[in-house]
Amino acid sequence: MRCHIATAVTVRTDAPRNPLRVVLKSITNPLSDGLNLAEHLIAGAVASGAAVASMHPMDTIKTVVQAANKPTVKLGTFSALSTTLRQGGLPALYKGVGISLGGQVPAGAIKFAAFETLTQFVANITGNKNTGPIVDFSCGALAFLACSVVLVPAELMKQRLQAGMYPAFTSGVKTILQTEGPKALYTGYGATLLRDVPYTMLEFGLYSQFKKIFRAVVNKSKLTPQEEITLGGIAGGCTGFITTPLDLAKTRLMTQASSGSQRQYKGVIDVLAKVAQKEGFSGLFKGSTARVAWLIPFTAVFFGVHEASKRALLNRKVTTATAAKPKTS
Structure with missing residues (x-):
């Protein structure tokens, strides 16, 4: 009599991972500073909103100064302010x-969260x-690359509105899509990367290093607001x-028409070369006074509100x- 012994082998297989659950876990798991990714996104969004809302008028003046690309038209910070208010x-x-x-x-939220995470x-x-x-510096550069897809179309529309090219946002988008096509929403993308990758490297890198140096000098672990x-x-x-010439190039590219003979500049290098030739070396730093006057308080609010938001969270x-925690008697 033959006995047939059947052995059952159970192979353990992991259940397929739920993508939504994986994403939620990565967002809600705390980082080494105690905050999770979602909270870093919130802190970055609050900081960016506060800085942009408070300093937008100075940004407008800077754009008006830089958009004046005729050698005979030389606008300074105060004359640009006067002209803008008069018009x-x-x-x-x-x-x-x-x-x-x-x-x-959203770009600021992504940028801060990416930098903190990295x-x-x-x-x-x-x-x-x-x-x-x-x-x-490297994490600052990567952080800007992460947010650039969101930032560039908004920056394009903002600067064209500031320069008076369109009466309103909706009509501006409609005009761009009809006359230039969807790709035109990323006009100046290369110039923006060329300006803002080094800018964000310096901005985040210098601020981080300044904090470390200052903490070491004053011999304390935490800084005051x-x-x-x-x-x-x-x-x-x-x-x-330092980055004003790159900002000038980006502004000129974004505020020029992009069809036919009206297209004055071919790229960043072309802008810098033509500006230096027609307006002199000082022309490369057009708007530097307004830019620095804008960025000192802007960045102070930017980082100050971000630090305060992180502490609050x-x-x-x-x-x-x-x-x-349960109370013990």
Whole structure:
């Protein structure tokens, strides 16, 4: 009599992972600073919104100065302000503020969250919380690349509205799509990358390094809000002046017509060469006064509000966790 013994082998297979659950877990898991990705996005959005809303008029003046591309038309900061107010009154200083907020708020959220995530990721891998300038500058560059897809179309529309090319946002978008096509929404993308990748590298990198140096000099682990605001403003002013020629090139490319003989500039290098030839070396720094005057308070608010938002979110978590603990008799 033969006995047939059947053996059952159970192969354990992991259930397919739910993509939504994976995304939610990555967003809600805390980073090394105690905040999760979603909270960093919120802090970045609040900081960007506060900075853009408070400093938009100065950004408008900077754009008006840079968009004046005739050698015979030399607008300074105060003359541009006077001309803008005379032509459109106070509302003219806020042209494009809606689209600027619509682009800058999500872009700022992505930029801050990307920078925080990347720097903390590197710090965890290396085991060194005090990351060096190479890490800070590199993570700043990657952070801007992450937000550029959202930022550039909004920046294009904002600058064209500020320069008076369209009466309103909707008519501007309609005109661009009808006459230039969807790709035109990314006009100046290369110039924006050329300006804002080094700008964000310097902005985030210098601010991070300034904080570390200052903490070492004064021998304390935490800075006051006033110190954070001051260091943020210094980082923004230095960065803004250095990158003015690239900002000028981006403005000229974005505010020119892009069809036929009306297209004056072919690219960033062409803008810089023609400006230097027709307007002199000083022409490359057109709008630098307005740009620095805008960026010192802008960056001070930008980083100051971001730091304050992070503290508020972290304190809220601590308070919630403490309240949830069972009381012992």
